[in-house]
Amino acid sequence: IIFIDEIDSFLRSRSSSDHEATAMMKAQFMSLWDGLDTDHHCQVIIMGATNRPQDLDSAILRRMPTRFHINQPSARQREQILRLILENESVDSSVNLGDIAKETDGFSGSDLREMCRDAALLCVRDFVHNQSDSESEEAIRPIGQLDLQAAASKMKQSKSAGGPGILLHAALD
Structure with a gap:
């Protein structure tokens, strides 16, 4: 193959x-x-x-006589993907991945991975900003609901800037 x-x-x-x-x-x-x-x-x-x-x-x-169209993941599948992506990350216990999954309709697994990376970077940026002001030994805070929502919003803006989602509606054999 x-x-x-x-x-x-x-x-x-x-x-x-x-x-x-x-x-x-x-x-x-x-x-x-x-x-x-x-x-x-x-x-x-x-x-x-x-x-x-x-x-x-x-x-x-x-x-290539046979073609398959693989749909974007459903809300349930997105939630499972998010759990896999975040399983080894520090995530606040109040995070509701079901809500994040509902807010990310049209996202691919790759989009979700990038979104989670962006959310984690928000935590790192906060840490760096706070460290420059003091000598604190404070650890990087866990990823929170607002971090994931902000990253999702950023992803939605970049996805919509690319034009309409032609592929999501492409008729493939």
């Missing part, structure tokens, strides 16, 4: 503005891929993942 993550990064639709080396690489890749299909004893499966199926070259799509 050959799995290519972010397949759109090098197999996007060909255009006249492609660099010559890029065009040659795409042609060579597709030629080699075709060779796999001609050998009946070959048991190679090529799989690719992308968040941008509309950017893939049509010749690549023909070589």
Whole structure:
């Protein structure tokens, strides 16, 4: 099994503005891929993942006859993902991950990881700010509900700045 993550990064639709080396690489890749299909004893499966199926070259799509659309996680799944991400972090006992999961509709697992990282950085920034004012041995405070909500709000703003969520509604076979 050959799995290519972010397949759109090098197999996007060909255009006249492609660099010559890029065009040659795409042609060579597709030629080699075709060779796999001609050998009946070959048991190679090529799989690719992308968040941008509309950017893939049509010749690549023909070589990948089966497509799957993986939906964004549900609220329950987001809560489970948050628990996994935060299991080894210092989190305030009052944090309600169910509420955070409800507030993060449309977030991927990667988005949730980034959101949690941003929330943790808020705690670190507070610690650094407080340390510069005193000689205190105070520890970094646990991640709180407000930290997660602020990080989620920041993520929502950056996600909406990228335009409408075309992929969430893409009709895939």
